[in-house]
Amino acid sequence: MATTEFDTSLPSIRQVQNLIKQTATVELKLLTGDLLTGRVLWQDPQCMCIVDENSQQITIWKQAIAYIKPKS
Amino acid sequence: MATTEFDTSLPSIRQVQNLIKQTATVELKLLTGDLLTGRVLWQDPQCMCIVDENSQQITIWKQAIAYIKPKS
Amino acid sequence: MATTEFDTSLPSIRQVQNLIKQTATVELKLLTGDLLTGRVLWQDPQCMCIVDENSQQITIWKQAIAYIKPKS
């Protein structure tokens, strides 16, 4: 788990940074099968933190993410 | 998660680049068991982004991909 | 499994350090689907150790973590 690599020029990293700025509601599908919904608060090389509709913060390990999409 | 490695001379990287140029519809099987269908918009070392038939963009972590094939 | 990297300036590492100081009760969802509840005692680059309501210590491999959230 290389925690110090974080290439902010990558499209996928920048896309998440944009989701943070836009305070967009997203759906995150995890490898557990869980589908989480919320706004992205921050990301670092290891994790992504979202806040759900109950104002609860959930810190997700990136290793567990299958996909992310804007909530339709 | 090494995000800066991206060897564009690799057949598998080039194949995805070709799918992007051809705007081909593909099926992506994920480790969650999900089967996603869409056109590939871009890839970077960490993710692949597709747009589905509802024009929704889905950013998939490559770590979650089992296989990709042209939609038959 | 790179066991020596542990960048304490990362938000996700600091967040867990704060949970340790606050002795907050958290829920940890694992890739197995297990949901563990307890207080975080320590973390290192490889593992996180919690103590549950029965005072039992459980050492969790970080590779198995899907997400962590404060118990609501």
Next chain:
Amino acid sequence: MATTEFDTSLPSIRQVQNLIKQTATVELKLLTGDLLTGRVLWQDPQCMCIVDENSQQITIWKQAIAYIKPKS
């Protein structure tokens, strides 16, 4: 995901190269539980491409492979 390492002196790499030359039909079990059948067309450090009985090409991420065996 280190995409540039590809040690062709390794038995497992050479074995797949031989399966390609022999155009042998193989079974590939994936971590999703899928069992794919086909001939191996090429491999690179990241992926293995097979063609199934319907002449459809499937590009499999090596991270998703559990085992490969000659079809009996």
Next chain:
Amino acid sequence: MATTEFDTSLPSIRQVQNLIKQTATVELKLLTGDLLTGRVLWQDPQCMCIVDENSQQITIWKQAIAYIKPKS
């Protein structure tokens, strides 16, 4: 799979070393969902070996471990 890293100053590595010395009975939950019970005989960077109640040795790949806890 970096097999040569093994930082014995890490709490999680030392904890397992202590379990070995104490010949404590532990429960190991795997990513397969299996729950194995036994005493830890040895660990190396790649594996952990336990002996179960039938004196059978089981070598577990660390990549497959979700958590370890003393048997209650």
Next chain:
Amino acid sequence: MATTEFDTSLPSIRQVQNLIKQTATVELKLLTGDLLTGRVLWQDPQCMCIVDENSQQITIWKQAIAYIKPKS
């Protein structure tokens, strides 16, 4: 996937080498839940090859191994 590391001084690597020399029948549990039975023919950093009771060779990616034990 670091394919060139293979530290033959490690107990877990040596143990598999011994199983090969002894032509011992082993059980291999995979992350898919499959339980394979056979004799180990060879290993390299990426894979382990077994031959089952039907003389069929199965090449297993080490990333998919949960545990190995002598068949009781």
